[in-house]
Amino acid sequence: MNGPADRMMTPMDVLYRADKDIVEEDIHAVEGAVEQGELKVKVLMVTENMLVLKAWRGKGLIDPIHQHDDHESVATLLYGKLKMQIGDKEFVAGPGDVWRHPPGVPHFSEALEECAQIEIKSPARKTWT
Numbered sequence: 001m002n003g004p005a006d007r008m009m010t011p012m013d014v015l016y017r018a019d020k021d022i023v024e025e026d027i028h029a030v031e032g033a034v035e036q037g038e039l040k041v042k043v044l045m046v047t048e049n050m051l052v053l054k055a056w057r058g059k060g061l062i063d064p065i066h067q068h069d070d071h072e073s074v075a076t077l078l079y080g081k082l083k084m085q086i087g088d089k090e091f092v093a094g095p096g097d098v099w100r101h102p103p104g105v106p107h108f109s110e111a112l113e114e115c116a117q118i119e120i121k122s123p124a125r126k127t128w129t
Contacts, residue, residue, distance in 0.1 A: 007070065009046045009124040017045065027055075027128045030066055037061030037111070041128065044118075051124035057082070057111035065108040071125045073101040080115020084108065 019042075027039040038058030045052045057063075057080070065085075075098070082093045086100075086107045093099060101107050121127075 007125040007127065009043075009051055009126050011048045011124070012046045014045075025128075029129045030063065030127050031068060033064040033066040035061065035063060039063070046124050049122055049124070051121040051126075053119050053121070054078075054116060055119060056116045057109075057114070059111055059114045061109075061111040063109040065106050067104055067106045068101060068121075068125070068127060069104050071121050071123055072103050073119055073121045075099055075101075075117045075119040078116040078118060081112040082115050082117070083110045083112050 022042045022044065024040050024042050027035055027041055029035060030039075037060050038056075039061055040056045042054045043051065044054055077093045077095055077097050079095050084091050084093060084099065084107065087105045091097075091099065092112070
């Protein structure tokens with residue numbers, strides 16, 4: 001990723017996608033911070049204003065401290081347990097818990113159990129490799 005324009009995702013020209021048709025990607029780094037463990041995502045939908053994705057974290061995954069300067073995220077945990085730090089606040093999220101990453105705020109997470117989340121990024125930005 002070279003600059004903000006490279007991160008913009010193209011809106012999808014569909015109203016519906018079947019889960020079985022959505023490609024799962026192995027993620028190696030987010031915002032240049034190398035993932036320490038197993039992280040996978042499925043890009044569920046991209047519109048002009050948002051990106052919706054599903055992420056799976058293997059137990060023990062460390063998502064190193066990083067920040068997103070050009071978008072914010074809201075996420076909810078579907079299952080598992082996730083320890084996280086957002087700014088100077090620490091949380092342990094369980095199923096159904098919701099959090100957000102404001103633009104420019106450093107954050108970190110550790111998967112205490114295998115877990116999955118739904119995340120919405122606005123505007124739609126690809127932050128992973």
